[in-house]
Amino acid sequence: MSTEIVEHAREYDAFESDEDAEETVLAVLETFAERLSEGEAEDLAELLPEKYAEELRMPAPRHPQEYSLAEFLDRVERRADLDYDEREEKAAAAATAIADAVHGEELDRAREQLPEEYDRLFAAEA
Structure with a gap:
């Protein structure tokens, strides 16, 4: 069963299946978890369904990788x-x-931790 996040991902790209879209969403979240501060990753996780939030919660202590x-x-x-x-x-x-799914202040704070080149990741069009 697809979630709203998976449905939106499929609107932005022609994934072959819900499973392919979900696998990519999970991979992106896991990779963001490495890139963001622990506090910011946790703040974002609080705004997501638990299934996705877990990808942002990595074992502590950890430091953002650049x-x-x-x-x-x-x-x-x-x-x-x-x-x-x-x-x-x-x-x-x-x-x-x-x-x-996490628009607003939390998204803005997370994006502030990323270099400008990452803006391309948030420009998909349906």
């Missing part, structure tokens, strides 16, 4: 088993769907 958008996409590609040529579009669809 890496480029290209490395972010490499990690999502591996975790969701995406094709290289489609990875940015699918990651952007998932990130935009997640942003739809």
Whole structure:
């Protein structure tokens, strides 16, 4: 059964199935968890259904890793088993769907922790 986040991700990209969309959403969340501060990841997690929130809650203590958008996409590609040529579009669809679910101040604070190049992840169009 698909969730609203999966449905939105599928609106932004032609995923072959709900399962493919969900796998990408989970991969994006897990990768954001590595990239964001523990406190910000937890704040975002509180706004998501538990199934997705768990991907943002990594064992503590931890420190945000700093890496480029290209490395972010490499990690999502591996975790969701995406094709290289489609990875940015699918990651952007998932990130935009997640942003739809956590819009507002928390999303703004999370995005402030990311370099400007990450803005491309939040620009998917239905």
